[in-house]
Each structure stands twice: as C-alpha cells, then as structure tokens.
Amino acid sequence: MRLLLAPMEGLLDDVLRAALTASGGYDYVVTEFARVSGTLLPERFFRRIAPELDRASRTADGTPVRVQLLGSDPACMADNVARLARLQPAGVDLNFGCPAPTVNRHRGGAVLLDEPELLHRIAHAVRRALPAEVPLTAKMRLGVTDTGRALECAAALAAGGAGALVVHARTKADGYRPPAHWEWVARIADAVDVPVVANGEVWTVADWQRCRTVSGVADVMLGRGAVADPFLAQRIRAGRVEQPGAAERALEWAALLPLLAGFRDRLRLKVEARHAPGRIKQWLHLLARSYPQAQSLFAAIRGLRTMAEVEAVLCAHGVPPAATAAPAPSGAGNTVDAPLPTLLHAA
Ligand SMILES: Cc1cc2nc3c(=O)[nH]c(=O)nc-3n(C[C@H](O)[C@H](O)[C@H](O)COP(=O)(O)O)c2cc1C
Secondary structure (H helix, E strand, O other): OEEEEOOOOOOHHHHHHHHHHHOOOOOEEEEEEEOOOOOOOOHHHHHHHHHHHOOOEEEEOEEEOOOOOOOOOHHHHHHHHHHHHOOOOOOOOEEEOOOHHHHHHHHOOOHHOOOOOHHHHHHHHHHHHOOOOOOOOEEEOOOOOOOOHHHHHHHHHHOOOOOEHHHHHHHHOOOOOOOHHHHHHHHHHOOOOEEEEEEEOOHHHHHHHHHHHHHHHOOOOOOHHHOOOOOOOHHHHHHOOOOOOHHHHHHHHHHHHHHHHHHHHHHHHHHHHHHOHHHHHHHHHOOOOOOHHHHHHHHHHHOOOOOOHHHHHHHOOOOOOOOOOOOHHHHHHHHHOOOOOOOOOOO
16 A cells, blocks of 8 residues: 655645655655646756655655646647656656646636546557656546546546546535545546545544545545645554544654644745745644644744744744854755654654
C-alpha cells in the first residue's frame, strides 16, 4: 500500500512539504500546480514551484517530489513538459480537479471533466513528450456537476497514457463538502487497467481504513488530514486505529514544536515578512483540529500582524527561538537545503 501527500496550492509548498515529510511516511508528494497557458515556461518557474528539483526531485528526507501541471492545450502542455523533463522530476501529475473559478474560466482544472476527448489528447501529448522512465499520473474529480462522465474521463486519461489515476472522490460542484464518495473510486478502479489512488476526507486512521474498504484500492492520498495531523501517516503505517488520547497528543505536540520552529525559519528565508504570519496561522488553524495546544496558540496569534509579534508568542508557547536574526528572503524560493529537525513519533 502507498501513502501519498496531496498537492495543495497556497498551503503545501516546499516549506511545509519539508516539515510534513521530515520523518518519511510518504511514497511521494505532489507539488502545487504549475499553470500552463500558451507560453513556454522558463526553468526557473518550475524550480520556484518545486525547489526540490535541485535536490534530485526529493525533499530533504528523500521523499520523491512529482510536479503537477494544469492546462488545456495539448501541444503547449507537451512543450512545457519536455522542458520540465530537463530538470528530471521524479514524476509529473496532471490536474483535472481544481475548482477555482479563475482557473476554470481559462479552461483549466476540473472544468475539463466535461471534455473526456480533450483529457485523452492532453494525457497522450504529455506522455509522448515525457521520457518513458518518468511516471505520469492524472488527478481527477468525479465530474463537473455530476458523476455522469466519471468513468469516461478515467478511461480517457488511462488510454491517453496516465500510468495511474488519483481520484478526489467529489465533483467540482461538491467543492470540499463532505462526504467523499469513495464508492466511485471503486467503480473507476473497476473500469480502468491502471492503478487508482483514493483521495478525499481521510482525517484519521479509521477514515483511511474505511476509505480502503469502500474504494477497494490500496493506495490513498492524504490532503488536509496530513496537515492537521502530521503524525497521521506514521499512525496509518503502524496500524494504530485508536485516536491518540490527551497525554499522547501532548507528547506529539512537544515533538511538533521544533518542527514549527523549522517551518518558521524556512518561511523567513522564502517569503516576505508580511506574508509569514499568515502562513503560520494557516498551518496552526489546521493543527488546531488535532491539538488543543494549537488552538490556544492560534487564538493568541490570530490578531497579530508582524512577524516580531508572532515570534514572541510562539516562543512564549514553547517554540524554540530562531538562532539568528531573520535574513532577507532570497527571492529564489529555494529553501530545501536548510536543516530541519526530524519529526519523531512521540508515542
Ligand atoms: C488549499 C487547497 C489547495 C489545493 N490545491 C490543489 C492543487 O494545486 N492541485 C490539486 O490537484 N489539488 C489541490 N487540492 C485538492 C487536494 O489535493 C485534495 O484532492 C483535496 O483536498 C481532497 O483531499 P482531503 O479531503 O484529504 O483534503 C487543494 C486542496 C486544498 C484544500
């Protein structure tokens, strides 16, 4: 069975990928999407989305990083993937799931699920332009407004050359509203002859078990659940179904503090100071689903605007202070070489 870490635009960049993969647990991770629309993107664009390309397409702990592309023009997608291939990505993923209106308006993401023939042409063109040894996957939702063409879309992508499909088991119209319709993953897996990965609404080990049972597939991609509970992948691998109690959560939180410090330090290298507090709040907001300690920390910083203020509160809550004064962001966005504390399982 494989566990994958989902692409999450605006949330899961190289900085958070490094934190969440710090002690392994994932077979591979997927970057946020690189949007392809009419031009040949420079190599630096791919490097910005996937700084790990400069580290053999691996996170600091060695987890392979696959790069996601989003677009609708088969020829342009092919040209871009050929350029990306020069950077030797660990794999390429195609995005047919993004529900964002700004993306969909330009014929990108989930809206293409109304055009299975186009999906086929995109997958085919990209597969042909990509060296055979580089895996190609596609990530799809169940449809735009309904599931009527889900099987057709999956078959089109598989026939086009996607070597595996990740199915986010909701339509675009469903947005992120629970439930995820894992039974549709089973129907798709029956209909295609490539491996299918289930995705959507896996927050606990029990969810993961139910998802596998209902979908009948072995491989699962974790999204928000992995960000909310950085120990989830390890608990799944250990087969620990019961949710951790308060004492274990407290131990886990203690192990997360140096990780939060590493996250803060890497953010300061990468993003402008005015954006860093928002990124820290964003992660804490999700962590608050699992950790009462994160709830109180989030409540304490939610109204703060500057990094200096946030830093002070983080320190007061036990996050180790930064070793040095904040350096200016490099602008290159490449933070993969900064050292990172390992996330040890506290239990
Ligand atoms: C903030 C956010 C950003 C996302 N960005 C992407 C993206 O760039 N590419 C993509 O294929 N899916 C994206 N997704 C969808 C996730 O990869 C995943 O399919 C979805 O969150 C369902 O899984 P979950 O319920 O486990 O979170 C995003 C989801 C969220 C919440």
